[in-house]
Every structure is written in structure tokens, then in C-alpha cells.
Amino acid sequence: MATCEELAKQKTDDDDDSDVIVPREDVHAFCMRCLQKVGAVTEHAEAMAELIVAADYRGFYSHGLNRLDFYMEDLRSGQVISKPEVNPAIVKETVATALVDGNNLMGPVVGTFAMDLAIRKAKQAGIGWVSVKGSNHFGIAGWYSMRAMEQELITALGTNPISVAAPADDGDSFVLDMATTVVALGKVEIKHTLQQPLPSGWSLDKDGRPTTDIEKAMTSVALYPLGGAEETSGYKGYGLAMMVEVFCSILSGATATPFGRMWGRDTEPGGANLGHCFVALDPQVFAPGFTDRLSELLNHCRNLPPAEGESEVLVPGDPERQHVKKCDALGGIPYEQNQIQWAHNLAEKNGLAPLVRLSG
Amino acid sequence: MATCEELAKQKTDDDDDSDVIVPREDVHAFCMRCLQKVGAVTEHAEAMAELIVAADYRGFYSHGLNRLDFYMEDLRSGQVISKPEVNPAIVKETVATALVDGNNLMGPVVGTFAMDLAIRKAKQAGIGWVSVKGSNHFGIAGWYSMRAMEQELITALGTNPISVAAPADDGDSFVLDMATTVVALGKVEIKHTLQQPLPSGWSLDKDGRPTTDIEKAMTSVALYPLGGAEETSGYKGYGLAMMVEVFCSILSGATATPFGRMWGRDTEPGGANLGHCFVALDPQVFAPGFTDRLSELLNHCRNLPPAEGESEVLVPGDPERQHVKKCDALGGIPYEQNQIQWAHNLAEKNGLAPLVRLSG
Numbered sequence: 001m002a003t004c005e006e007l008a009k010q011k012t013d014d015d016d017d018s019d020v021i022v023p024r025e026d027v028h029a030f031c032m033r034c035l036q037k038v039g040a041v042t043e044h045a046e047a048m049a050e051l052i053v054a055a056d057y058r059g060f061y062s063h064g065l066n067r068l069d070f071y072m073e074d075l076r077s078g079q080v081i082s083k084p085e086v087n088p089a090i091v092k093e094t095v096a097t098a099l100v101d102g103n104n105l106m107g108p109v110v111g112t113f114a115m116d117l118a119i120r121k122a123k124q125a126g127i128g129w130v131s132v133k134g135s136n137h138f139g140i141a142g143w144y145s146m147r148a149m150e151q152e153l154i155t156a157l158g159t160n161p162i163s164v165a166a167p168a169d170d171g172d173s174f175v176l177d178m179a180t181t182v183v184a185l186g187k188v189e190i191k192h193t194l195q196q197p198l199p200s201g202w203s204l205d206k207d208g209r210p211t212t213d214i215e216k217a218m219t220s221v222a223l224y225p226l227g228g229a230e231e232t233s234g235y236k237g238y239g240l241a242m243m244v245e246v247f248c249s250i251l252s253g254a255t256a257t258p259f260g261r262m263w264g265r266d267t268e269p270g271g272a273n274l275g276h277c278f279v280a281l282d283p284q285v286f287a288p289g290f291t292d293r294l295s296e297l298l299n300h301c302r303n304l305p306p307a308e309g310e311s312e313v314l315v316p317g318d319p320e321r322q323h324v325k326k327c328d329a330l331g332g333i334p335y336e337q338n339q340i341q342w343a344h345n346l347a348e349k350n351g352l353a354p355l356v357r358l359s360g
Numbered sequence: 361m362a363t364c365e366e367l368a369k370q371k372t373d374d375d376d377d378s379d380v381i382v383p384r385e386d387v388h389a390f391c392m393r394c395l396q397k398v399g400a401v402t403e404h405a406e407a408m409a410e411l412i413v414a415a416d417y418r419g420f421y422s423h424g425l426n427r428l429d430f431y432m433e434d435l436r437s438g439q440v441i442s443k444p445e446v447n448p449a450i451v452k453e454t455v456a457t458a459l460v461d462g463n464n465l466m467g468p469v470v471g472t473f474a475m476d477l478a479i480r481k482a483k484q485a486g487i488g489w490v491s492v493k494g495s496n497h498f499g500i501a502g503w504y505s506m507r508a509m510e511q512e513l514i515t516a517l518g519t520n521p522i523s524v525a526a527p528a529d530d531g532d533s534f535v536l537d538m539a540t541t542v543v544a545l546g547k548v549e550i551k552h553t554l555q556q557p558l559p560s561g562w563s564l565d566k567d568g569r570p571t572t573d574i575e576k577a578m579t580s581v582a583l584y585p586l587g588g589a590e591e592t593s594g595y596k597g598y599g600l601a602m603m604v605e606v607f608c609s610i611l612s613g614a615t616a617t618p619f620g621r622m623w624g625r626d627t628e629p630g631g632a633n634l635g636h637c638f639v640a641l642d643p644q645v646f647a648p649g650f651t652d653r654l655s656e657l658l659n660h661c662r663n664l665p666p667a668e669g670e671s672e673v674l675v676p677g678d679p680e681r682q683h684v685k686k687c688d689a690l691g692g693i694p695y696e697q698n699q700i701q702w703a704h705n706l707a708e709k710n711g712l713a714p715l716v717r718l719s720g
Contacts, residue, residue, distance in 0.1 A: 092645065096456040097486035099646045126457035127489045131646045154606070164603045166610070174606055176599040182592055201592045208667045226587050226596050232542055232561045236586050239536040239676040240600075242657075243524045246514070246534055250526070250654050253647030258660055285452065286459045286491045287613030294610050300618055301602075307568045316599040 059323030062186025107138025142177035175317030419683030422546025467498025502537030535677030
């Protein structure tokens with residue numbers, strides 16, 4: 001693993017010098033201003049702001065600040081609720097399971113409630129499986145799975161993404177957080193903001209033909225499933241996406257994806273009724289020595305000789321760990337100029353103090 | 361869905377006319393002869409034979425008869441045990457979880473024990489999560505998940521493959537059963553038996569370079585993870601494979617894949633100590649109407665307009681359902697001439713009655 005200095009240097013080498021470094025507390029404060037402006041109660045805005053900062057800090061720019069205006073629009077239009085007297089509710093439960101109704105609150109408010117419930121059940125019964133309906137977009141899945149991992153539990157969960165986090169020795173860990181499409185839609189949005197073409201194999205146009213045209217991809221919103229075309233087993237990504245659908249919407253009674261609204265596009269009032277699934281598992285009820293065995297596996301993989309042209313072998317969670325170190329070394333989150341300008345426009349439109357003072 | 365007659369016709373159109381149709385009871389009897397010849401006790405041989413027939417009948421030729429000599433060699437060499445007095449054992453349990461030691465019995469013997477235990481726990485606590493060590497290769501994962509589905513439960517499990525099965529209305533269902541590599545190794549073995557080159561994007565050679573050479577692929581045993589290269593997110597398939605490793609070997613204390621023996625190649629005595637993970641979930645402890653919602657989703661997908669050049673949209677489980685119908689219509693399982701010849705040689709080598717009487 002590179003040192004902080006190396007990472008800061010790598011930043012200078014790899015990235016655009018014109019990037020703006022914004023301290024995390026400034027990003028957090030900006031999110032709070034924006035969310036409270038459109039009616040979020042403090043506690044709910046805190047949950048969402050924390051999640052947005054965590055996403056950008058871990059390098060998931062597609063799911064951080066990039067999505068703030070969507071969340072604001074949800075609250076402004078009344079499609080999503082933030083009221084002090086409304087909380088998520090347990091509809092039904094056993095010692096190891098629960099069905100939760102999110103009551104159309106913001107995703108991070110519902111997700112935190114459900115994950116914590118799964119954690120409590122795992123501590124009693126060895127496993128907690130919580131199925132959620134009546135929720136909304138909840139940001140990066142890894143944020144929730146890491147919450148359970150901090151308590152030495154293993155977690156798995158999904159909406160359309162799948163995330164699994166498990167603790168290893170000495171603070172090391174396995175953190176998988178992935179969309180079941182070739183890439184997450186947010187990555188296409190980022191390309192759109194930057195006005196860059198797409199790599200081939202990411203998207204189809206509205207007639208189902210492969211495209212690298214960013215405008216066509218934004219119109220179709222049709223990403224390849226993981227695996228791509230049939231010969232390379234794209235049907236497996238399709239199967240995984242449907243598996244996540246079974247656990248998240250079919251199990252909970254939430255609206256299945258094909259029958260739901262298009263986020264940020266369909267703006268009729270009424271809840272999205274999204275579903276999630278949170279699973280917490282206590283490794284102590286299985287074989288002793290879990291973290292040792294996981295560390296052994298992770299380090300075995302990291303020590304493999306890299307493929308031709310590559311410099312290192314990583315495990316799930318390593319790229320994010322590297323990005324966190326880079327941010328620590330830089331003293332904040334690096335944003336491209338376009339993103340800073342975008343945030344500036346958002347602030348102006350809403351009559352709020354900007355994310356950073358622009359020099360120009 | 362095509363009728364039986366259409367499927368029988370499709371068979372004539374699509375497949376090699378020289379295929380040999382073998383009734384399932386003949387395949388079963390052949391497996392029993394072979395397994396008992398190398399010391400399997402009747403009950404254990406029955407479990408394995410049932411699994412092999414189910415694999416071929418569902419069209420997973422890579423995991424059926426194709427693997428019979430591997431299972432035989434395991435028993436003959438003493439690497440795998442079959443003794444009437446040895447059974448799988450529960451090491452540790454809670455109301456919703458268990459750790460099982462397979463005591464180095466054949467995979468299907470251990471898998472059936474563990475799946476049935478998960479089913480019993482799901483009926484009590486809503487969920488049953490069973491982690492298994494000390495097991496061996498267990499064939500197609502879908503065979504176990506469908507066992508729970510027959511009792512109206514949802515199941516998920518893995519070794520390196522992932523399988524999830526869930527019941528819908530009127531006997532319909534969702535059955536995902538997939539390797540986390542682009543294709544299962546068994547599919548490469550089939551290409552080797554048929555002496556066909558590989559499609560590009562399946563395999564690397566022993567130096568980590570892409571190859572379509574079947575001999576090089578058989579030597580390297582290095583398949584691409586689902587997603588393929590980095591740009592098309594092959595790291596997601598790698599992450600999924602490692603997730604399965606966490607649930608199956610790290611949790612149970614079984615030997616993790618990179619530290620294990622190479623099946624059918626390393627022949628030193630001693631158990632493989634493979635791990636599995638079986639999860640059964642009772643949809644009744646969540647929102648009512650599970651099967652209705654699943655049927656709605658499955659039929660929605662099936663009724664979508666197919667992509668250019670395709671004739672229909674399928675859901676996970678449909679190709680296997682079609683293969684089962686085809687076998688029913690044909691009165692048995694169609695095998696290619698090479699496979700029949702291979703089974704003939706196996707029988708001859710072991711001094712056993714052949715699978716079918718060859719005409720030539």
C-alpha cells in the first residue's frame with residue numbers, strides 16, 4: 001500500500017492539476033444547507049449529508065454530491081417525506097427477521113434504521129434479515145454494510161447494487177459494493193457532466209443497439225448487465241439483477257424496478273416505494289478464527305504477481321481505502337472544475353452560500 | 361413457451377441428428393453401477409446419481425455425466441469417504457444458524473443434509489443459514505436450492521457458484537444457478553471433449569494472456585471472472601467470487617479455494633475440506649403475496665420485446681425448463697456421440713455394463 005506522501009504525489013501525477021480540494025466538513029455543511037433549504041429536518045439531513053460525504057471520500061463520485069440535486073428535488077416535490085413525527089416502522093418480525101416500512105422517508109434514514117435492526121437481531125440469533133419497503137434512493141450500499149462491519153459482523157444487502165462487508169484482522173476488511181450492471185448509472189451521469197464519450201460495452205441506445213454516444217445513453221438509460229453480450233454471459237448479470245429484485249422488492253412488497261418511477265425524471269407526487277434488504281451475520285456463531293482466515297485470503301490475493309501491464313493486485317475495498325488515504329493526505333476531497341461549477345450553480349439557484357468561493 | 365412437439369422438432373432442427381437419447385433411469389442405473397464399483401454405499405450413490413441425472417436433464421451437461429469419473433476417482437483414491445457409519449454432523453447451532461462438518465463425505469450427501477437443516481430452521485425462525493466445512497464437490501447448486509423451493513421457501517447458496525431459487529405462482533419459479541466466472545470450468549471441459557476452440561473472452565493462458573486454444577485453457581485453468589477485462593468490470597466478477605469464498609470457506613473454516621487441491625489433478629490422500637453455504641428463507645415472515653409478485657415480474661420480463669435478432673426474452677430457470685420439456689418429449693436425455701463413447705470407455709475400463717449398447 002502506498003504511503004500518504006506517495007498518494008498525494010500520485011494525485012499530482014494522475015489527476016487534473018485544476019482539481020479543487022474541499023475539506024469534508026465544508027462538503028457536509030453545503031449538503032446540510034441545501035437539504036434544509038428544501039425542508040429536511042436536521043436529523044434526516046444529517047444522515048443524507050454523512051452518506052454523500054462518505055461516497056465522495058471513498059471515491060464513489062457517482063453517488064455523492066453528483067446526486068444532491070436529485071435528493072433536493074425529491075423533497076421539494078413532496079415525493080419524499082421529511083417530518084420530525086414520521087419514523088420507519090417494524091411491520092412484522094421473528095427473532096431473526098423483520099419487515100420494515102420506510103414510510104417514504106429518505107433512503108439513508110430508512111436504511112440506517114433497518115441495518116441497525118438487523119445488527120441487533122444478529123447479536124441475538126446469529127443472523128438478522130431485514131426486508132424493507134416504502135423507502136427511497138439510499139446512496140452507496142457500502143455505507144450500510146460497513147456500519148455492521150464496525151461491530152464485527154458480516155453484512156450483505158442490495159437494492160440494485162450488492163454490497164458485502166466482512167472484518168479481517170487489524171482493521172483490514174473485505175468490502176464489495178457493486179451495481180449488477182456493467183457500471184452504475186451514476187458513472188454515465190459523470191461522463192455526461194464531463195461531456196466525455198462512453199467506453200464500448202457500457203450502454204445500449206433506445207432501440208437496443210450498442211452505443212458510445214453519451215447523449216443517446218442518457219436518453220435510453222439502458223446499461224448492459226454485468227457480463228455484457230450473450231457470449232460473455234451477460235445473462236448472468238441479468239440474473240443477479242433479478243436476484244436482487246427478489247430479495248429487495250418481491251420479498252418486501254416494494255415496487256419492483258420495472259414498475260417504478262424513473263428517478264429524477266418522473267415527477268408525479270407519491271412515494272417511490274423502493275425496497276432494500278439488509279442482512280447481518282455474526283461470524284462467532286460459525287467457526288472460530290474468521291478474521292484470521294479472511295486476512296490470510298486477502299493478503300494471499302494482494303501478494304499474487306500482477307498481470308502484464310499492471311502494478312498491483314487489489315481486493316474489494318482497496319481502491320476505496322486508497323482514495324480515503326489520498327483525501328486524508330490532501331486534506332479534503334478533490335473535485336473536478338465542472339463539479340465545482342455545478343455545485344456553484346446549485347447554490348446560486350437556491351440562494352445559498354456556495355460550496356467554495358470561486359477565485360474567478 | 362414452446363409445446364413438447366415444437367421442442368422435439370427444435371431438437372431435430374438444432375442438434376446433431378447423431379445424438380443418442382438415453383432414458384433417465386438408464387443414466388441413473390449407470391451412475392449407480394459406476395459409483396458402487398468404487399465403494400460408494402447405496403444411499404450415498406443414490407444422492408450422487410440423482411444429482412448427475414438432474415444436471416443433464418436440466419441441460420447442465422458440464423456438471424452431469426461429464427464429471428462421473430472425477431467422483432469415482434475421489435472414492436477410489438480415498439480422498440472422499442463413503443461409509444455407512446459416517447454422517448455429516450452439526451458442530452454448533454442457534455435457532456436460525458448452524459455450522460456443519462461434512463466429515464469428508466460426497467458433496468451431495470453433505471449438501472442435502474445441510475439444505476434440509478436450513479429448511480427446518482427457516483420454518484421455525486423465518487430463516488436458516490447453514491455454513492458447511494469438510495465437504496466435497498456437490499454438482500449443480502440449483503439442485504439444492506430447488507429442494508427448498510419445493511417447500512415454498514426461497515434459497516440462496518454458493519460454493520464458487522451462486523444459486524437462488526424462489527417460488528412463483530402455478531409452479532413457475534425463479535432459478536438462478538451460475539458460476540462467478542464468465543463460464544463454468546465444466547463448459548471448457550465439454551469443449552475439450554468435443555475438441556472445439558473456445559470463444560474469445562473465456563480463458564487466459566498460463567501466463568495470463570487471453571487465449572482461445574482449448575489445450576492452453578485446459579492447462580492454465582484460468583477463466584475470466586464475470587465481466588471479463590477491467591474496462592467491462594471484470595473486477596466485479598472477481599469480487600463476487602471472493603464474496604462466495606467469504607460465505608463458504610472463511611465462515612465455515614473450510615479450505616479457501618486458492619489453498620485447496622486442484623480437483624481431478626492433485627491426488628494426494630486427505631479430504632479437500634470444501635465449504636458450502638445454504639440459506640433458506642420463509643417468504644411468509646415478510647410481506648404477503650410473494651408468489652403473485654414474483655409471477656408478475658417474471659411474466660413482465662418474458663413479455664418484453666426481444667432484442668434485434670432474438671426470438672424471446674427468458675428469465676433465470678427458463679432455459680433449463682425448456683431443456684426438461686425437450687427431454688420429456690424425447691423420452692430421455694440427448695447425448696452427443698463423443699459423450700456416449702466416453703461413457704462406453706469408462707464402463708469398459710471398470711468392467712461394467714455400458715450406458716447404452718453401441719450399434720457399431
